[in-house]
Amino acid sequence: xxxxxxVFRGRIGVVGAGALGIFYxxxxxxxxxxxxxxxxTGYEVVRNEGxxxxxxxxxxxxxxxxxxxxxxxxxxxxxxxxxxxxxxxxLPYLLGPICTSRTVVLTLQNGLGNEEAIARAMVQCGxxxxxxxxxxxxxxxxxxxxxNRVAPNEICHTAHGFVRLAEFxxxxxxxxxAIAASFRAAGIDCEVRESLSAIRWEKLLWNIPFxxxxxxxxxxxxxxxxxxxxLYRAATEIMEEVxxxxxxxxxxxxxxxxxxxxxxxxxxxxxxSSMQIDYEQGRPLEVEAILGEPVRRARQAGIAVxxxxxxxxxxxxxxxxxxxxxx
Amino acid sequence: xxxxxxVFRGRIGVVGAGALGIFYxxxxxxxxxxxxxxxxTGYEVVRNEGxxxxxxxxxxxxxxxxxxxxxxxxxxxxxxxxxxxxxxxxLPYLLGPICTSRTVVLTLQNGLGNEEAIARAMVQCGxxxxxxxxxxxxxxxxxxxxxNRVAPNEICHTAHGFVRLAEFxxxxxxxxxAIAASFRAAGIDCEVRESLSAIRWEKLLWNIPFxxxxxxxxxxxxxxxxxxxxLYRAATEIMEEVxxxxxxxxxxxxxxxxxxxxxxxxxxxxxxSSMQIDYEQGRPLEVEAILGEPVRRARQAGIAVxxxxxxxxxxxxxxxxxxxxxx
Numbered sequence: 089x090x091x092x093x094x095v096f097r098g099r100i101g102v103v104g105a106g107a108l109g110i111f112y113x114x115x116x117x118x119x120x121x122x123x124x125x126x127x128x129t130g131y132e133v134v135r136n137e138g139x140x141x142x143x144x145x146x147x148x149x150x151x152x153x154x155x156x157x158x159x160x161x162x163x164x165x166x167x168x169x170x171x172x173x174x175x176x177x178x179l180p181y182l183l184g185p186i187c188t189s190r191t192v193v194l195t196l197q198n199g200l201g202n203e204e205a206i207a208r209a210m211v212q213c214g215x216x217x218x219x220x221x222x223x224x225x226x227x228x229x230x231x232x233x234x235x236n237r238v239a240p241n242e243i244c245h246t247a248h249g250f251v252r253l254a255e256f257x258x259x260x261x262x263x264x265x266a267i268a269a270s271f272r273a274a275g276i277d278c279e280v281r282e283s284l285s286a287i288r289w290e291k292l293l294w295n296i297p298f299x300x301x302x303x304x305x306x307x308x309x310x311x312x313x314x315x316x317x318x319l320y321r322a323a324t325e326i327m328e329e330v331x332x333x334x335x336x337x338x339x340x341x342x343x344x345x346x347x348x349x350x351x352x353x354x355x356x357x358x359x360x361s362s363m364q365i366d367y368e369q370g371r372p373l374e375v376e377a378i379l380g381e382p383v384r385r386a387r388q389a390g391i392a393v394x395x396x397x398x399x400x401x402x403x404x405x406x407x408x409x410x411x412x413x414x415x
Numbered sequence: 416x417x418x419x420x421x422v423f424r425g426r427i428g429v430v431g432a433g434a435l436g437i438f439y440x441x442x443x444x445x446x447x448x449x450x451x452x453x454x455x456t457g458y459e460v461v462r463n464e465g466x467x468x469x470x471x472x473x474x475x476x477x478x479x480x481x482x483x484x485x486x487x488x489x490x491x492x493x494x495x496x497x498x499x500x501x502x503x504x505x506l507p508y509l510l511g512p513i514c515t516s517r518t519v520v521l522t523l524q525n526g527l528g529n530e531e532a533i534a535r536a537m538v539q540c541g542x543x544x545x546x547x548x549x550x551x552x553x554x555x556x557x558x559x560x561x562x563n564r565v566a567p568n569e570i571c572h573t574a575h576g577f578v579r580l581a582e583f584x585x586x587x588x589x590x591x592x593a594i595a596a597s598f599r600a601a602g603i604d605c606e607v608r609e610s611l612s613a614i615r616w617e618k619l620l621w622n623i624p625f626x627x628x629x630x631x632x633x634x635x636x637x638x639x640x641x642x643x644x645x646l647y648r649a650a651t652e653i654m655e656e657v658x659x660x661x662x663x664x665x666x667x668x669x670x671x672x673x674x675x676x677x678x679x680x681x682x683x684x685x686x687x688s689s690m691q692i693d694y695e696q697g698r699p700l701e702v703e704a705i706l707g708e709p710v711r712r713a714r715q716a717g718i719a720v721x722x723x724x725x726x727x728x729x730x731x732x733x734x735x736x737x738x739x740x741x742x
Contacts, residue, residue, distance in 0.1 A: 402632050
C-alpha cells in the first residue's frame, strides 16, 4: 500500500514530551533519527538517565539531547507536537525559537482545532506573516496509542501505536510520505491519508463517547460504560451524532465503524480513557478539543448533537470546578 | 377560586416522615387534625420532644402520637405518603396494617410511577384484590416546598409549601376537595386540579433539569447551572424535551412556563435540589421516579428526549456507583 519513500532526515524537535511525545520521539531516536527533546518536567533525571520505554513490543532506553528551554534546543526541520490541547496558549512561546518558515510541524494532539491553534501561534511568534502560509507547514496525525508516563523519564506502553498522517491543507506531499516512512523505519505502523478531517473525526468517533462518559459518568472505564445498558445505549447514540457531525464537515464515516469500535472496545476490558485518567489525577481536561470544538462545528452546520452537547456541558463544568477547587 | 368545602375529619397517618411528610403532617396536626406519625428514625426523641418546625412562616412545636411500627399505628382514613420513591418496595409492609379498602392514600412523592407502585402495594398486602380498585383510593399531589430535616425531630422550612392535588383515576371528588380544604385550614395553600398527569409533568419541568444537572454536573446548584452558558442552554433544552414528553402523555404545558420557571429559579440564588442534597449526603437518589420513568414514557411514545436520556444514564450510574462504594 505504501510506495517506497525516502525517509525524512532532518533535525526533529519534540515539544510536549508526555506519554505520547516521548514514545514517538524515543522510537525515532532509537532508530537513529536526530531527535531533540524539550523537557519541562524532570529535566535533570532525563538528562542523566535518558528515557526508559517499557513497551509491550520491546523495552529500550535512549539518551537523546534534551533541553530545558526551547531557545537552547534551536531550529528544527520537523517539530512533533505532543502537547495537551489545553496548553495550546503556550504554542507561540514553544514554536517561536525552533521554527522557520520551512519547518514542518506535525501535531499528534487529540481532537479538533489544534492545527488552527498552531497556525495562529506561528503568526503570533513571527514565523509566518499569515495563517494561510503557516497552515501549509502543518501536518496533522492521529495516534492510536496506549501509553502512560509512570515517571518523569519513564513510559509504559501497553498496546497499539499506529499513526495516521494527513496534510492540514491540501493533499499528501513528498514530505508527508517521507515522515511516514521515517515512522515506519522506527517500527511505528504509519499511513498517509488524503483527508485530515476524516482521520480526526474517525478518532473522535471513539474519543467523544468514551472520554466524555469516562468523566461525566463518574469514573466510568470502558467496561463500566459497556456493561450498563443506559450508558451503552448513550455511547452508541453519541457515535451516531459524531457521524452526523462529521458528515456535515464533509467526512463520511463508514456506518459499520461504530459497531466495530464497540466490539474492539469490549475486548479492551476495563480501559480508562486519557480524559478519565487526567480527571482522576486532577489534571486539566482536553474538553474543548475533544468535546467543545466538535459541538461548535455541529452547531454551525445546524446538526443536532444533543447528547454530545450534554457531555460537553457536564465535562466542561467538572473541569472548571476541579480547577477552581485546585484539586 | 376554591368553593367552600367541608374539611376532611378522619384519622390521618403519615408514612415516610421526612422533611416533607413531617412538615405537612405537623401543619395539619397543629391545626387540630388527628395526625399520627410512623417514625423510623429518631423515634425516642420525637416521642419525648415532638417535632420542631422552624419555618419562614411561623415556628411551632407539636407533640403528636408517634409509632415505631405501623401495626401499632393502626387503621387510618387518610394516609400521607412522604416516602422517597426509591423506598417504594417497602410500601406493602407500610400500607398493609394501616389501610382498609376505604382508606384514601395521598402521595406527595416526586416524579412518575409512585401512584402505580402504591396501587400494586395495596394489592400485594391484600387491601384490595386488583389494581384498578386500589387506584381509585389514590390521590396524587405535588408539593412545592423548600424544607430540610436538620435533626431527627427538627425541620427547617425556608420557602413555599403550596400543594396541588388530583385524583389518580377520574376527576376530583368531594373527598379531594375536602382534603384540600383541610390543608388550607392548616395554612397550606392547596388547590385541586383535574389532571394528575398535568401537575406531575409541570413539576418535572423543573425537577428533571435541576435535579438531574444538580447531580450530573458536579455539585451544581441552581446558580451554578444558570451562570454557565452551556448548562443554562442544556437546562432550557431539557425543559423543551419535558414539554414534548408531557404532550405525548396528554399534557400540554404552557409554552411560557419554562422561561417563567427559569426566571423564578434565577431569584432563588444558589439553591440545591433535593437530589443534589441526597447525593452530597450519600443517600440513594430518586433517579427512577424523576428521570427513569419520564424517559421510559417518552420512549414508549416514540418521543426523542436525548438530553433527558443522558441525564438518566449518568445519574443512574452515579447513584449505583455511590451505593456500591457504600459512601
